[in-house]
Amino acid sequence: MSQTSTPARRRPTFSWLGVVPFLLFTIAFLILPIFFLVVGSFQDSQGNPTLQNYLDLTTEQPATAYKNSIQLSLITAVIGGIFGFLIAVAVILGRLPRAIRSAVMTFSGVASNFAGVPLALAFVFTVGQLGLVTKLLADVFGYHLWRDDFFGGSFSLYSMLGLVLVYLYFQFPLMVLIVAPAIDGLRKEWREAAENMGASSFQYWRHVALPILLPSLLGSMILLFGNAFGAQATAYQLTSGTINIVPLVISAQIRGDVLHNPNLGYALAMGMVLIMAVVILIYGLLQRRSERWLRA
Amino acid sequence: MSFLTLTNIQKSFGTMVAVEDFNLSATKGEFVSFLGPSGCGKTTTLRMIAGFETPTSGTIVLDGGDITYRPPNKRNIGMVFQSYALFPNMTVAQNVGFGLRVRKRPADQIQKRVTELLELIHLPDKANQFPYQLSGGQQQRVALARALAFEPEVLLLDEPLSALDAKIRVSLRQEIRAIQRQLGITTVYVTHDQEEALSLSDRVVVMSRGRVEQIGTPFEIYNFPATRFVASFVGQLNALPATVVDAGSGRLTVGGQEIRVSARIDAPAGSAMSLALRPEMVSLGEGPEGSNRLAGTVADVDFLGAIVRMRIRLADAVIVALDVFNEPTLKLPAVGSSITISFPADGPLVMAPGSEAGSGTSAAA
Amino acid sequence: MSRFGAWWAWAIFIIAALYMLVPLVATFQFSLQQNPTGEAYRYIFNDVKFFAGLGYSFLVAVITIVISLLIIVPTAYWVRLKLPRLRPFIEFMTLLPFVVPPIILVFGLIRSYGRPPLAITSLPHGSDVVLIGAYVVLSFPYMYRAVDAGLASLDVRSLTEAAQSMGSGWPRILLRVIFPNLRVAILSGAFLTLAIVVGEFTIASYLAPWSFAPYLSQLGVFKAWSAAAVSIISFMLTWAAMGILILASRGSAGRVQIAGAR
Structure with missing residues (x-):
């Protein structure tokens, strides 16, 4: 830090210029557009300030959209989270051949990035009315997935259940990727110390391993929640935009004012941003906790 | 009267022989060190006593019972690890009380025993701190208390001081010896540091390449090395x-x-x-x-x-x-x-x- | 407790493998169903719109990568070297795209740049500019992370001082010293961006309906067999990009890059 005084004094004056392009881009293509939405969300159609748009979020359509979105994200986060965790545990601690471990990690990297239109199509070709699995079930077991009784109801891929099924395809590989480092961080000595003190395998998991992993597990699931909450393309392709979840309501709102109030659309969008911000915040806090534990 | 007896212990990993022809009988309350360079088989032998490894052949007898194939969580042997291995999610008191907790002892009894042990290691005020708030030396003392809390029949220490600074090493080593004498617990101590082994032990087992080179008191080991390896490794x-x-x-x-x-x-x-x-x-x-x-x-x-x-x-x-x-x-x-x-x-x-x-x-x- | 792994580990692995692989097999099988076999592929390879869409998306991705690198590498370098106090702020800024989902971003972009006074999208190539701008911003989080991790593994200060002592100016230091030493980090950020941008649907469907993902979306409606074929091609492209990414980052501190769903 101690340098000759002349350059040291001159440098602070101009050095911030180095980050100007970055800031300009972020402002132009992120901050400004969001700013327009924020301002719009606090205005009525005449441009007068109001909170009415936010109050209107509790009316039926927006409220249902939020409820559905949260439900979809929660279910896929929990199922994808638990299943992804089990896979990561199986691959890392289950003494499977090394090649399987690296294959699973690589595939998870690809699968968590393989979302949107092709993913939705792939599921149509699998369990759609003409899908491979649908046909196999009919030919081999005589069970018609779409026609016959399905757990007391009827099956449709273009429903919330269908969305859950498809979303899991990118949810649990993502879980594998983000939770794997935490499982790797479980030290062999912890298990040995627990066994040494008389703990059974169950007691080790109950009192040591799961509590140590809990912050990362919760954090990862929260990230999965956000991941599903913000996803639009998969649901759009699968349901042609007909299902009532927030991202699809917003995409319909962009094409034509389906809410019959542009400003309500802005408030709907801001609600989404708010939820995502809370998600990231909680994730950060949990992450910090688990890092503090594992640092020693 | 032999308390812990290892007879003709052999351990191979695939074609690699890690320990062979290992014989030792330790009396109750004895402090025995395994001394040797890394890869000499001392830690493997210790882990066989703890139950983390199973001997390829040979028997381990503790207090008259054959424990060779008994799972580690049924052995009642305490172990201190080189890397402390404290549970990061538990306080010092919870760590120390863990062995009693999994044995389903009543809470007040656990609490009493934990307090007792924290006095013993001179950290009574750290009960509610987490491991990451302690220094390395303090963590290792907690690990020692944890290994003693459930009153094990044998205490094993696997290079417990090698991660610590030189000064703390010497003072903690004296503390370990004092506590061991006070409790009269049979102890096996693994180290590559000849000074540690000589100063702490009743008897030293010098090992090299999976074999016992010599078993004797520190005095015998130093003054009458049985083999050329012992002579050159010790002193x-x-x-x-x-x-x-x-x-x-x-x-x-x-x-x-x-x-x-x-x-x-x-x-x-x-x-x-x-x-x-x-x-x-x-x-x-x-x-x-x-x-x-x-x-x-x-x-x-x-x-x-x-x-x-x-x-x-x-x-x-x-x-x-x-x-x-x-x-x-x-x-x-x-x-x-x-x-x-x-x-x-x-x-x-x-x-x-x-x-x-x-x-x-x-x-x- | 055999050495071939625990039975429960195999069970979980096999269930997961089935769930992951069956949709891919089904898609591939579907793409071959049309008579004669291979017709689905023949159709798209004769479809001008397929190549136009793929080409456009590829070009957009490449431009995005170049702009993103030109912004992020100097910024990350500068922050590390001169403005360490700005670090939390920059990290916060690179976190923002995670908070703003693409559907919200494109909503805001259309409201800001689709109407006066800033009606850029009605200018020639205006929507291309907005599209690329959005992608550049979306690429910031992982570009910054990749490059910053790369810089962390280099001793930036010493490298810079060594270069300065030999009389290099700033642009030269960046171009000749810092960029080459960040090759792995840059490649990993670049290929992730490529995989994401080429397949991006949400923003593209509004600003560039002729690009690859919207094309595939429409194909799914009226030419299902060919859509299956394109899905397989798209999956293989993702594999290729991720494969190169993994090859490139082999040996370096392996960190997982996550882009998120669409």
């Missing part, structure tokens, strides 16, 4: 090349000068041997009547504090290291000056020549 050692002149009368030459040793020599005249000689056996000057005397020049003088180590060159490649106690009246010879050194006839051990013949002092790792 400082001069290994001098020598040639037999007459085996019967114990006469040899070192660097062209004749000496006489009282040790038995099993080699004909003219064969090459190796003399093992501790630096503290060698003195400056001519010594008492009957001493072996060697003439040389001073190669260098190392002032080490309490002692001064000198290296005396006898011939081109033959250098003898010797230690003298530092005292105010000591007159240090100048480097390059001629000097006479001496040692008693029963000082050196005579061994078959090895790879280190011709070198000067071979220091323990």
Whole structure:
């Protein structure tokens, strides 16, 4: 830090210029557009300030959209989270051949990035009315997935259940990727110390391993929640935009004012941003906790 | 009366033999160290006692019961790990009480025992702190308390001090020994540090390449090393090349000068041997009547504090290291000056020549 | 407790493998169903719109990568070297795209740049500019992370001082010293961006309906067999990009790059 005084004094004056392009881009293509939405969300159609748009979020359509979105994200986060965790545990601690471990990690990297239109199509070709699995079930077991009784109801891929099924395809590989480092961080000595003190395998998991992993597990699931909450393309392709979840309501709102109030659309969008911000915040806090534990 | 007995223990990983022909019987309350370089099998043996490894053959008997194949969580043996292995999600008190908790002891009993142990390790005020809030030395003391809390029959320590600073190492090692004496618990201590092993133990097991080289008290190990490995690994050692002149009368030459040793020599005249000689056996000057005397020049003088180590060159490649106690009246010879050194006839051990013949002092790792 | 792994581990692995692989097999099988076999592929390879869409998306991705690198590398370098106090702020800014889902971003972009006074999208190539701008911003989080991790593994200060002592100016230091030493980090950020941008649907469907993902979406409606074929091609492209990414980052501190769903 101690340098000759002349350059040291001159440098602070101009050095911030180095980050100007970055800031300009972020402002132009992120901050400004969001700013327009924020301002719009606090205005009525005449441009007068109001909170009415936010109050209107509790009316039926927006409220249902939020409820559905949260439900979809929660279910896929929990199922994808638990299943992804089990896979990561199986691959890392289950003494499977090394090649399987690296294959699973690589595939998870690809699968968590393989979302949107092709993913939705792939599921149509699998369990759609003409899908491979649908046909196999009919030919081999005589069970018609779409026609016959399905757990007391009827099956449709273009429903919330269908969305859950498809979303899991990118949810649990993502879980594998983000939770794997935490499982790797479980030290062999912890298990040995627990066994040494008389703990059974169950007691080790109950009192040591799961509590140590809990912050990362919760954090990862929260990230999965956000991941599903913000996803639009998969649901759009699968349901042609007909299902009532927030991202699809917003995409319909962009094409034509389906809410019959542009400003309500802005408030709907801001609600989404708010939820995502809370998600990231909680994730950060949990992450910090688990890092503090594992640092020693 | 043997309390912990290992009989003909062998352990192989695939084709690699990690431990073979290991026999030990320790009495109740005894402090035994396994000493050796890394990869000598000492940790593997310890882990077999703990139950983390199963011997390929042989038996382990504890207090009359065969525990060779008993799972680790059914053994009632406490272990302290090199890396502490404290549970990061638990407080100090919860860590110490863990063994009692999994044994389903009542909470008040656990609490009482934890308080007792925290007093024992002098950390009574840290009960509610987490491991990451403690220093390395404190963490290792907690790990010790944790391993003792459920009153195990045997305490195992796997290089418990090697992750700590030199100063803390010495004080903690004394504390471990004091606690062990106070509780009278049978203890097996693994280390690669000969000073630790010698200062702590009732008996030391010196190991090399999966085999026991010698089992004995620190005194025996240091003064009467059974093998060339023990001699060179424990303490400082001069290994001098020598040639037999007459085996019967114990006469040899070192660097062209004749000496006489009282040790038995099993080699004909003219064969090459190796003399093992501790630096503290060698003195400056001519010594008492009957001493072996060697003439040389001073190669260098190392002032080490309490002692001064000198290296005396006898011939081109033959250098003898010797230690003298530092005292105010000591007159240090100048480097390059001629000097006479001496040692008693029963000082050196005579061994078959090895790879280190011709070198000067071979220091323990 | 055999050495071939625990039975429960195999069970979980096999269930997961089935769930992951069956949709891919089904898609591939579907793409071959049309008579004669291979017709689905023949159709798209004769479809001008397929190549136009793929080409456009590829070009957009490449431009995005170049702009993103030109912004992020100097910024990350500068922050590390001169403005360490700005670090939390920059990290916060690179976190924002995670908070703003693409559907919200494109909503805001259209409201800001689709109407006066800033009606950029009605200018020639205006929507291309907005599209690329959005992608650049979306690429910031992982570009910054990749590059910053790369810089962390280099001793930036020493490298810079060594270069300066030999008389190099700033642009030269960046171009000749810092960029080459960040090759792995840059490649990993670049290929992730490529995989994401080429397949991006949400923003593209509004600003560039002729690009690859919207094309595939429409194909799914009226030419299902060919859509299956394109899905397989798209999956293989993702594999290729991720494969190169993994090859490139082999040996370096392996960190997982996550882009998120669409």
